[in-house]
Amino acid sequence: MRETKHELIKAGADLFLRRSYQGTGINDILGATRIPKGSFYHFFAGKEDFGLAVIDYQAEAVRARWAALLEDASLSPLRRIQTLFDRGAERLAASDFAGGCPLGTMAQEMSGLSERLRQAVNTALQTVEGQLAACVREGQESGDITKDVEAAAAAQLVWYAWQGGLIAAKAARSTVPLEDLKRIVTEYFLPDA
Amino acid sequence: MRETKHELIKAGADLFLRRSYQGTGINDILGATRIPKGSFYHFFAGKEDFGLAVIDYQAEAVRARWAALLEDASLSPLRRIQTLFDRGAERLAASDFAGGCPLGTMAQEMSGLSERLRQAVNTALQTVEGQLAACVREGQESGDITKDVEAAAAAQLVWYAWQGGLIAAKAARSTVPLEDLKRIVTEYFLPDA
């Protein structure tokens, strides 16, 4: 069944996020899904190939999740970004601070392992940064967000800070760093002074 | 010789940064230093214990490196922070984009592995954030940095963004993200508008 392949990728995404790529063995994935090894190597040429599939899956999942929030016309652009912080903090706490941003953790770990994996993650990172920039631009047009800074630059700063904030929150086992960051970013985005 | 212990820690710091904790085996460290296994287990109770020693070493190294820049009275506070970005980008490029911030990578990876390691990294992260905040405060007092934002909050934003920027630079195999970030942060810090 084609479903098997997808099951493996989903389990891989979950385990890679929680225990990292190098910390997760093929057998862990097989154990979690109760799929035999023969199937795994039928669908994937090896662990790296599998890793690439997981990255693609995560890239699309993150993109879709952010799109759902950042393009939600029922909220003002600034509110959308604030909601992003809330949801992210909730997700992190729900994973008992084991997760974080799938793309961030993968970027950190995989960039040095394989050129193919590095490129895939890099593209995904830039896509999300672009999504954020579009929302900032929309907020500037509607007067929701200050025009004092260039949208692309502001998005870059906030996107990077978000990644750093997730690391800090994970290290602190607390959502406080993300709540602080939300407040600081909100202030940063507010028009005037 | 006491030197042996220090050699192991230095090699561990280098390898953990480049290939991560989980990606580095005891034998890799022994091979790099040509120290036999008996010595390793004479000095350290196990890999986790060794990891803690490496974290302590890196924490102090980063603290000292940042202190040397951030407390350099021959430069204005803002210039010190800009220099920080330059030096960081140089270091990353020099490691062929394999490194990054020792504390950031350790935080990402070790938080989920061991409570002791997590706490050690978390403390180190907060120390550096505090160093940055002190420099921002000094800049505000001297009129070098805008007083529109609270020093601690600004330092938090910039510190997180720095961590995120390193991830982005690593994924992109380019210092451009860090150069962009330097410009954006400078603008953020400049008084008035």
Add this chain to the structure above:
DNA sequence: GACAAAATAGACAGACCGGTCTAGTTAGTG
């Protein structure tokens, strides 16, 4: 129902993992 292709099943291989153990060497101290 026949047949080929796709997928499942898991035993097995060789390398490597962290860690143990015993023996031998070096260094410090009276």
Add this chain to the structure above:
DNA sequence: CACTAACTAGACCGGTCTGTCTATTTTGTC
């Protein structure tokens, strides 16, 4: 010099890693 503690040395252990291999079952198509 004698004695002890610190350190070096590396063979070895059980377990786990990714990946291979052969055999079998399921599925799609005529």
